[in-house]
Amino acid sequence: MRLLNIENSGASDRVFQAVSESLQKSPFSFQGARILSGQEEGAFGWVTVNYLDDRLKQGLETTGALDLGGASTQISFISDSFDGSESPANSVAFRLYGNDYNLYTHSFLCYGKDQVLRMALAHQTQSGPESILDPCFHNGYSKIKNYTELYNSPCVSDRKPTSANQVFTHTGKGNFYQCQEVVKSVFDVSKCKYSQCSFNGIFQPILQGPFGAFSAYYFVMNFLNLTDTSVPLQSVKEALARHCATPWDTIKKQHPEIKEKYLSEYCFSGTYILTLLTEGYNFTAESYSSIKFIKKIKGSDAGWTLGYMLNLTNMIPAEAPDTPLLPHAGYVSVVTIIALVLFALFILSLRPLWPRCSQKPEIV
């Protein structure tokens, strides 16, 4: 919706009108609908992960949140080296259960997996060719694609080649290492006006884990059987390289149940995920193992929605609830003892009324 609003704000307004009309008719107390900012999306994803893990209530060390969508991607974490002063736009302050958090968060619009695929294809079609041999797609994959459709997004629209071609043939060649080079072209690591950056000149403090990676991070790594981060990063890359090198026909035969669009893109998406983590966010072979690819936490989906709802309904208090001095059983015991003592005192207070023991008359 953030992209659609940039590209065509009239269309975005019409979506909201339709959503509002429909929800007003529902039994819910509809409070309105609006586009979430990237900063909110990142921060609420972090709240969700830490709330479900029970880390906020107990004041434990928090988990960073990595969210990969189709259009944008978010990174949010607490770092001891971050107080918000170097880049206030990346700072969100929370007071939850009596603890203060200064969260670092950034949302990269256009860096969701669908938009990055457009950017990678734009990189390969700059001269407006009739066909491209793409290392990020499997050998044997071939589809005719439309230039107008590919460049119909604010993430790439300014790069549309001024060629006469309407279409190009997108052919795969299945080479992970060459694909990594194509994907690297979407990250600009040449400029940084802060003490340190991730990419595109965006400030990022020293990484501090652990991290939970969800949404498309999970969908892709789960399909590739690569959610185990105790496996060395080098072996993960080798496994992905083997997947990318598998011919398209074999892949389709192995997974007839999976949508062809998803199936054709796992090589690209897996390569993007590893490149984003290592070249973009600066995870190393060591810190890679601090990432956990997750879908659900205690049965709830990881994502921004639960965190947003918890915040909206004030379900996470700013202050810690008063902790009772005694556990529940302790209170029951104390009240029982007091009741017994009071009862004994009451009985004793009735003593003057007790009937005296009658002495037997002496028989003379």
Ligand SMILES: Nc1ncnc2c1ncn2[C@@H]1O[C@H](COP(=O)(O)OP(=O)(O)O)[C@@H](O)[C@H]1O
């Ligand atoms: N099983 C799957 N395999 C691969 N990709 C998937 C799968 N399910 C959803 N996706 C894709 O993952 C991306 C993230 O989805 P979602 O979190 O709904 O996106 P967004 O944050 O952009 O709304 C989307 O591009 C979606 O098409």
